[in-house]
Amino acid sequence: MNNAFSVTRRSFVKGSSALGALAVASTGLTLPFSKKAIAKETPAKSDEKIVWSSCTVNCGSRCPLRMHVVDGEIKWVETDNTGLDEFNHSHQVRACLRGRSMRRRVYNPDRLKYPLKRVGKRGEGKFKRISWDEALDTIADSLKHTIKEYGNDAIYLNYGTGTLGGTVTKSWDPSATLVARLMNLSGGYLNHYGDYSAAAIECMTDFFYGGWVANNSMDDIQNSDLAIFFGNNPAETRMSGGGQTHNYVEGQQKNHTRTIIIDPRYTDTAGGREDQWVPLKHGTDAALCAALAHVIITENKADEDFLNKYCVGYDATTLPASAPKNGSYKDYILGNGNDKTPKTPEWAAPITGIPAEDIIKLGREIGNANRIYITQGWGLQRSASGEQACKAIGMLSLLRGQVGLQGGGTGMREGDHSYPFQRFPKVPNPVKASIPMFLWTDAIYRGKEMTDVTDGIRGVERLQNPIKFIWNYAGNCLINQHSDINRTHKILQDEKACEMIVVIDNHMTSSAKYADIVLPDCTTSEQSDFCMDGAAGSMPYFIFASQAIKPRFECRPIYDMLSDLSKRMGTEKEFTEGRTQEEWLQWMYAQTVKQNNDPDLPDYDTMRKQGIYKKQFDRPYVELEDFRKDPTANPLPSPSGKIEIYSEQLAKIAATWELDDDEHITPIAEYHPTFDGWDSPKRQQFPLQMTGFHYKARTHSTYGNVELLKAAAPQEIWINPIDAQQRGIKNGDLVLVESEFGKLQVCAKVTPRIIPHTTALGEGAWYAPNRDKVDMNGSINVLTTARPTPLAKANPSHTNLVEITLLKSMGVKA
Ligand SMILES: Nc1nc2c(c(=O)[nH]1)N[C@H]1C(S)=C(S)[C@@H](COP(=O)(O)OP(=O)(O)OC[C@H]3O[C@@H](n4cnc5c(=O)[nH]c(N)nc54)[C@H](O)[C@@H]3O)O[C@H]1N2
Numbered sequence: 001m002n003n004a005f006s007v008t009r010r011s012f013v014k015g016s017s018a019l020g021a022l023a024v025a026s027t028g029l030t031l032p033f034s035k036k037a038i039a040k041e042t043p044a045k046s047d048e049k050i051v052w053s054s055c056t057v058n059c060g061s062r063c064p065l066r067m068h069v070v071d072g073e074i075k076w077v078e079t080d081n082t083g084l085d086e087f088n089h090s091h092q093v094r095a096c097l098r099g100r101s102m103r104r105r106v107y108n109p110d111r112l113k114y115p116l117k118r119v120g121k122r123g124e125g126k127f128k129r130i131s132w133d134e135a136l137d138t139i140a141d142s143l144k145h146t147i148k149e150y151g152n153d154a155i156y157l158n159y160g161t162g163t164l165g166g167t168v169t170k171s172w173d174p175s176a177t178l179v180a181r182l183m184n185l186s187g188g189y190l191n192h193y194g195d196y197s198a199a200a201i202e203c204m205t206d207f208f209y210g211g212w213v214a215n216n217s218m219d220d221i222q223n224s225d226l227a228i229f230f231g232n233n234p235a236e237t238r239m240s241g242g243g244q245t246h247n248y249v250e251g252q253q254k255n256h257t258r259t260i261i262i263d264p265r266y267t268d269t270a271g272g273r274e275d276q277w278v279p280l281k282h283g284t285d286a287a288l289c290a291a292l293a294h295v296i297i298t299e300n301k302a303d304e305d306f307l308n309k310y311c312v313g314y315d316a317t318t319l320p321a322s323a324p325k326n327g328s329y330k331d332y333i334l335g336n337g338n339d340k341t342p343k344t345p346e347w348a349a350p351i352t353g354i355p356a357e358d359i360i361k362l363g364r365e366i367g368n369a370n371r372i373y374i375t376q377g378w379g380l381q382r383s384a385s386g387e388q389a390c391k392a393i394g395m396l397s398l399l400r401g402q403v404g405l406q407g408g409g410t411g412m413r414e415g416d417h418s419y420p421f422q423r424f425p426k427v428p429n430p431v432k433a434s435i436p437m438f439l440w441t442d443a444i445y446r447g448k449e450m451t452d453v454t455d456g457i458r459g460v461e462r463l464q465n466p467i468k469f470i471w472n473y474a475g476n477c478l479i480n481q482h483s484d485i486n487r488t489h490k491i492l493q494d495e496k497a498c499e500m501i502v503v504i505d506n507h508m509t510s511s512a513k514y515a516d517i518v519l520p521d522c523t524t525s526e527q528s529d530f531c532m533d534g535a536a537g538s539m540p541y542f543i544f545a546s547q548a549i550k551p552r553f554e555c556r557p558i559y560d561m562l563s564d565l566s567k568r569m570g571t572e573k574e575f576t577e578g579r580t581q582e583e584w585l586q587w588m589y590a591q592t593v594k595q596n597n598d599p600d601l602p603d604y605d606t607m608r609k610q611g612i613y614k615k616q617f618d619r620p621y622v623e624l625e626d627f628r629k630d631p632t633a634n635p636l637p638s639p640s641g642k643i644e645i646y647s648e649q650l651a652k653i654a655a656t657w658e659l660d661d662d663e664h665i666t667p668i669a670e671y672h673p674t675f676d677g678w679d680s681p682k683r684q685q686f687p688l689q690m691t692g693f694h695y696k697a698r699t700h701s702t703y704g705n706v707e708l709l710k711a712a713a714p715q716e717i718w719i720n721p722i723d724a725q726q727r728g729i730k731n732g733d734l735v736l737v738e739s740e741f742g743k744l745q746v747c748a749k750v751t752p753r754i755i756p757h758t759t760a761l762g763e764g765a766w767y768a769p770n771r772d773k774v775d776m777n778g779s780i781n782v783l784t785t786a787r788p789t790p791l792a793k794a795n796p797s798h799t800n801l802v803e804i805t806l807l808k809s810m811g812v813k814a
């Protein structure tokens with residue numbers, strides 16, 4: 001049996017905590033028993049059946065779970081035990097501790113049991129049980145009323161990623177959900193663009209590359225001589241044995257690739273495997289990259305042939321005619337631009353907190369390496385200067401001509417090989433208007449004021465209606481996951497503003513407490529679905545998750561409940577096309593078999609028994625390989641067909657949008673101080689920067705109610721010993737964390753793993769306010785700002801200023 005508690009040859013790594021070591025155990029590394037033993041099916045007892053299921057939450061991975069079911073109840077949970085389990089050779093897709101605790105989520109006391117109608121105020125959590133008929137009638141009436149009184153653009157599908165890994169049950173992106181299918185058959189709904197994950201980088205790459213651009217897959221690190229991780233922490237954010245963390249650990253070891261981690265925190269990805277940790281102040285990557293570029297350019301290491309052939313705007317040679325004469329990237333770096341400031345290492349040192357000599361050394365390493373795998377996570381772009389930071393990092397890969405090469409890459413976030421799978425067919429949305437996803441609360445109270453140039457509205461110049469009806473399927477962004485909880489609370493209190501909120505979830509979350517109607521959904525264990533979309537490197541796969549147990553209480557699958565609702569909306573025939581959920585699965589699989597013409601694909605029944613299908617590619621994925629080979633035959637979708645180091649479109653936006661003085665949209669990547677940044681005057685009152693991070697204890701808020709996981713990886717705020725000592729705080733003490741927007745209580749983790757004057761708190765803890773609105777659980781969004789970033793209008797969730805004070809000494813030794 002392979003379980004997460006096996007000791008691995010890396011479980012001794014320094015600096016990694018218990019769950020970090022266990023995460024490594026789940027990466028499919030060689031375990032101290034023979035391969036044969038691993039591949040063997042764990043024998044089921046006679047009264048027990050083993051059913052393949054899946055974990056479908058949004059952790060960027062996707063893991064199969066083998067449910068051991070006795071008398072209709074899940075007794076324990078195992079994971080993938082198939083394949084050869086070798087690096088880049090059909091390795092095992094082993095679940096992390098969260099997935100392995102699925103039983104504790106399915107049988108959690110917080111489970112929603114019946115449809116509910118709110119009887120108290122929004123947020124109070126007072127409900128009465130109602131019948132399914134009453135719930136669906138109420139929703140149908142409200143939908144019809146909203147469409148008639150206001151129009152379809154007053155109906156909003158809030159962001160929700162709780163089950164994005166499903167196919168029928170897919171909760172993200174919104175247009176791929178069954179809720180969208182239902183609404184589009186009745187006239188549509190208000191769209192949103194961007195997402196809480198990566199809105200800034202998505203928006204910036206549209207102008208940089210002409211559309212989304214990823215990177216080589218992480219196993220390509222085996223072909224690089226230098227790997228640089230800018231705020232990318234796969235040991236915590238890609239914990240499945242199926243993908244990136246496995247690829248990182250194995251690939252790095254195979255080639256002994258020199259690895260540098262750039263992060264304000266010493267992460268689990270560092271965890272003793274790194275060659276160098278370069279700690280920097282949050283929000284200063286663009287300054288660091290400018291100084292690295294200065295070293296590379298002045299020491300003649302820039303690949304000018306590449307820059308001139310594949311890009312526009314590096315220097316005067318390819319600068320668009322509309323640009324100012326001194327407007328190129330090279331001019332900016334060397335100090336010939338309007339700011340007349342050369343971006344020397346000495347300039348960047350006080351901004352970043354990194355000594356100039358370290359910047360010079362790193363610049364030379366990048367300048368001298370042949371193949372460089374530069375990768376960035378999304379934490380640094382979930383910041384007030386997110387758009388600039390992600391482009392600035394991308395510039396390093398361009399300067400060294402790494403795009404489209406094996407062992408090189410784009411400098412963006414890792415990509416994957418993929419396996420085509422037929423999804424549930426979409427119905428087009430007749431509504432064209434689209435808001436930035438982060439501005440949905442604004443669209444409730446000032447919808448009609450929002451225009452293209454003030455708020456990035458797309459599809460129309462101005463919104464015609466405020467949001468009146470919210471669908472919230474498999475999401476906790478109504479409250480927990482959206483910034484500035486106290487502000488959202490106030491906006492949702494007004495029942496005349498947003499008139500109806502429907503939440504479809506498995507658990508009584510803080511968002512569910514704000515619903516007018518709550519619909520109890522089945523978990524993945526209670527229905528069948530195809531599951532996929534995990535970051536899988538060179539081995540894409542899909543999972544046939546079969547129903548393991550009957551739906552609990554009165555829970556119903558989303559397909560069933562919305563089919564019933566479609567009857568009330570008069571669209572049942574179009575919604576179901578006459579198929580049951582099982583028949584849709586058969587249909588999608590038949591289409592997939594037809595499209596792929598892959599002799600290895602088994603028939604439907606065999607696939608169900610087999611549980612997982614893996615496709616092994618023979619080499620790591622290379623992003624933009626065709627463009628690199630022939631940029632004329634394979635141009636990019638950008639206006640010039642090339643990589644736009646200088647973007648004329650951005651120059652135009654900068655000239656036409658309404659922006660505040662501290663907001664900067666620039667045609668090339670530049671560093672500018674930002675609101676709530678390291679040099680903000682607000683630091684007089686709130687002297688500590690606070691970044692968030694995605695935490696191994698949970699996937700956002702999901703699994704946040706599993707006591708075992710809370711004990712294994714407690715919620716705590718990281719604080720450097722220097723800052724702790726100044727405040728009389730010792731490791732384990734209970735502290736009060738306060739920002740301009742709210743207060744919370746949490747225990748302190750006093751550790752040199754975070755730089756001085758910066759603190760860090762894992763996002764996703766369940767919001768639990770006391771009477772004074774002080775959150776008692778360490779739920780970060782009582783502290784964050786609802787102010788969006790300038791260009792993408794994205795969530796700057798990691799840019800915060802706080803003060804921390806001691807509440808209670810716990811007498812725990814450091
Ligand atoms: N401060 C701060 N805030 C952040 C972030 C941050 O870094 N800092 N990160 C942001 C990011 S990147 C993201 S993606 C969002 C994530 O925000 P969400 O998409 O809201 O993610 P979760 O909190 O996991 O909420 C998922 C919900 O789906 C429910 N769920 C799970 N499985 C099922 C199912 O099968 N059916 C149904 N109906 N429900 C199900 C869960 O119970 C949970 O309530 O948070 C964002 N918020």
Ligand SMILES: Nc1nc2c(c(=O)[nH]1)N[C@H]1C(S)=C(S)[C@@H](COP(=O)(O)OP(=O)(O)OC[C@H]3O[C@@H](n4cnc5c(=O)[nH]c(N)nc54)[C@H](O)[C@@H]3O)O[C@H]1N2
Pocket residue numbers: 058059060196197198230231232233236237238239262263264265267281282283284285376377378379380382383691692693694695696697698699700701760764798
């Ligand atoms: N266990 C777990 N895994 C997850 C999730 C989860 O909730 N839990 N969520 C999933 C989702 S939806 C997403 S979008 C991804 C998120 O993936 P990411 O956005 O990459 O994850 P974060 O932890 O927010 O940020 C990554 C790192 O950036 C660092 N960082 C913060 N500010 C800066 C900065 O200014 N510069 C630099 N260089 N580094 C900085 C943080 O300390 C952190 O270590 O993770 C996915 N995986």
Ligand code: SF4
Pocket residue numbers: 055056057059060061062063094095096097098099100238239240241699
């Ligand atoms: S949370 Fe992610 S890594 Fe963990 S089991 Fe689920 S899909 Fe796999």
Ligand SMILES: [Mo]
Pocket residue numbers: 058196197198
């Ligand atoms: Mo995300």
